Amino acid sequence: MAQQEFMLDPPPASAPKHEVLDAGAMVLRGHAAPQAQGMLAGIKQIARLSPFRRMTVAGGGSMSVAMTCCGAAGWCSDALGHRYETRDPMTGQPWPVLPPAWREWAIAAARLAGHDGFVPDTCLINGYRPGARMGLHQDDDEQADAPVVSISFGLPAIFQWGGLQRADPVRRIALLHGDVVVWGGPSRHVFHGIAPLRAGQHPVTGPCRYNLTFRRVW
């Protein structure tokens, strides 16, 4: 009887739900929710030193997503193309320090998703306002044997998860406040993107979505 009652109990609301997207790729539902307050405060501090900016892309347009970075390397784009830089071109200073607690957290999240031994050296921080989007792309400027650990905070987004070819079918996955996606191994170069953000008000971030991605660059 006890067993049956146990089985009829719903899982606690806090139970993490882990979904496999593909080999090497997982969604850890709500896994970063307990970190939200601390990480959002950290983003504010980082943005005081290296402000969010909308970068220019090759050809001259500007991205709808605003970005900043912390760590040993920062992702930069201008009319000439994109690359990692050790200094913020906007300030001429090194990028703000990657908080050690963030690094430890990302190492543990990668391990939970099956990627042992990940040590990130950078964190890209994306700021989305309604209408901002990120077109389908591969993350291929970093070490390919290290995964990407991605956190969503604030307004929900539709994550587009495709395949290794640009023309492969794309799945649409809702990412909510605190959700984490990890991709590496055979999924490291899967095309992915973010559909235009729908307007809304989030109790923690207001009209914004923030995304942090931990990577190994050098």
Ligand SMILES: O=C(O)CCC(=O)C(=O)O
């Ligand atoms: O905002 C996201 O969830 C994804 C961001 C992304 O793909 C990137 O920064 O390369």
Ligand SMILES: [Fe+2]
């Ligand atoms: Fe990406």
